[in-house]
Amino acid sequence: MSLSSALNTAVTGLSTIKSQIGVVSGNVSNAQTPGYSRKVVNLTTPSAGGQPQAALVSSITRAVAPEIQKDYYGALASFQQLSVAADNAQGLADALDASNGTGSAATLSTLMTNYEDAVKQLEATPEDTALKGLVVQRGKELCSEINRLSGLQSKLQTQAQQDLQTNVGTLNDAAQQIAKLNTQIVSQKAAGNPTGDLEDLRDAEVTKMAGLVGVNTIVDSNGSMSVYTQTGSQIVAGSSTQTFTYNPTTNTITNGAGSDVTDGFHTGAITADLNYLDGSAAALSSNDPNVGTLAKFFNQLDSLATNVATVVNNAYDDPATAGVEQFFTFNAADPSGTLAVDPALVTTPANVDATRMGAVQQAMETTQLTAAQVNPAGAANGLQISNVTVFGLMNGVLAYHAKAADENETNRDTADNLQNALNQKMLNLTAVDVDTEMANLQTLQNNYAALAQIMNAVSQMFDQIISVGS
Known part of the structure; x- marks a missing residue:
């Protein structure tokens, strides 16, 4: 390898390690940030003349666990529905003094x-x-x-209706935020820039939404996400969203076109209050105490x-x-x-x-x-x-x-x-382990120092050659 090639390899290596150190440092500093996922530097090794060259940064992505995340969204929707149902049931029991716990x-x-x-x-x-x-x-x-x-x-009826109005408003806000983030992610990805932090923000909005209705998500090759209820009602598609409205008179939810989409909401906090307020004949004949x-x-x-x-x-x-x-x-x-x-x-x-x-x-x-x-x-x-x-x-x-x-x-x-178990399982795969990151940081710093020494040695050799020639 010529001295110029060695120098070029050292310079390229230093640049790559610098990028890695920056990502690892960011992981450590955000270890306690809610919703932050570990960022990963992906490398590629180009070749020239059949010889491998210094590794280059091909992309910076985030650690993900999509299958566990999907299960987590479903479990979160179930928990939020049962949580609201439990609060509603306890409220009625308390009103009756039916479970005062005093004997x-x-x-x-x-x-x-x-x-x-x-x-x-x-x-x-x-x-x-x-x-x-x-x-x-x-x-x-x-x-x-x-x-x-x-x-x-x-x-009691007014309180539940107000909760529904609030939750539907939160659902609409989350949908709008996801649509905005979709636009930013697509743009940044097309430009070759990292999008991990934006994807973290988007996942936070999806998590917020999942507790309200239960969701399924699909991410396109360009990075845009579509969000649906578990029964297939579309909430977000790229930069477009549905705007939902709750009608307290009919206890129904309609989309922006005015269509009744209440049946599309069958899990989550919104469903719990819809069931609580349902006064239909079908609800009254149900054996489920959380319906009607x-x-x-x-x-x-x-x-x-x-x-x-x-x-x-x-x-x-x-x-x-x-x-x-x-x-x-x-x-x-x-x-x-x-x-x-x-x-x-x-x-x-x-x-x-x-x-x-x-x-x-x-x-x-x-x-x-x-x-x-x-x-x-x-x-x-x-x-x-x-x-x-x-x-x-x-x-x-x-x-x-x-x-x-x-x-x-x-x-x-x-x-x-x-x-909680699914969330922890997902965090084990995607969250930052400070000890591991600190060890990685130490290794990168050592490599950086070694390359710097090589670069210094090559530079001195160049100086000697120039000195001899003069």
């Missing part, structure tokens, strides 16, 4: 028992006017709690109010009189209807018929409700119980939501473990 009876159970106890006391001492007032008071307290729970409908959840909840309260009023009123009505006596008033068909103690008894508690208290107490303890009474076909509520008393119905409602909250929490934790 004490739920508020609804306590108030029902208090009403029955007052009835028993009046049965034992029918002449006590004060006990008549107590029965009325305990009845009002029971009504107040059921009505309070029924009154949560607007608040809100409508089932309020139908259960209506069932409880209707059956309490019916059982008590049937027993309170004196068959020996021509008129119809009632203790409670309730009309489930009236959207604004509330369970209440008969206004005449509230105004004059002394009018309570103490002679009917024994029948009332007996009816509450023994009247068996059919499946159709518990879970009416026209207002399905998901309760799969029958031949229970009003106490059994109340306990069934509490147990339904306590179980739903518990199962959702368990399923969410399982999904969380899976997505």
Whole structure:
């Protein structure tokens, strides 16, 4: 090898190592940066006259694990859906005081028992006017709690709708960011520039999107990414995006063309809230407590109010009189209807018929409700119980939501473990190992120093040759 060739090889080698040192240094400095993937210098060894030359940088790419990443996106969507479902279920259980964790009876159970106890006391001492007032008071307290729970409908519905609006907005924003990054990546790649950092930013937006809807991605040869829902609805194609809109009136999602694409969203956080708010006949007939959840909840309260009023009123009505006596008033068909103690008894508690208290107490303890009474076909509520008393119905409602909250929490934790495991597996392949990078950096620095010495030696030899010639 001539001195000029040796010098050229050393200079080229120094340039290549300098590029490698820069990439490795960048890896080390970004080791703790969320979403950063390890960058890799790819080398090529050209030849001249059949002889290998100094290695050159052919490209700078990033470490990727596409198959694991795909599985991670699916696991993330499942976790986010179960997480939202768990929060929704726990919210209803908390409203019912169904899983207070203290071992004490739920508020609804306590108030029902208090009403029955007052009835028993009046049965034992029918002449006590004060006990008549107590029965009325305990009845009002029971009504107040059921009505309070029924009154949560607007608040819970509005909150879920607002969450959906926010999540759909986040989905649209992420889609727009991916489209912008697609344009930049295609341009930089065409110019032969590294695109790893831009791809990291794009993956961060895809991850954000995956938790909302669940996605599949396809990357073209030019570096542009297309994003679809898991059912094939297109979200991003190159620099173009779909803009989605949530309609709270119909609980549907439409695309920019106005087409209903709700069926394309079957996993992720958005799906969880869509299912929660779904009041369709199909949702109400579903055995899944996370589908039609809100409508089932309020139908259960209506069932409880209707059956309490019916059982008590049937027993309170004196068959020996021509008129119809009632203790409670309730009309489930009236959207604004509330369970209440008969206004005449509230105004004059002394009018309570103490002679009917024994029948009332007996009816509450023994009247068996059919499946159709518990879970009416026209207002399905998901309760799969029958031949229970009003106490059994109340306990069934509490147990339904306590179980739903518990199962959702368990399923969410399982999904969380899976997505964390997949994320760690992906990081093991793509993240920066500082110890390894520092070792690489030391090796590169040593090589750089060795090439610098060679270059210095060649330079001295040139000087000697020039000196001899002069």
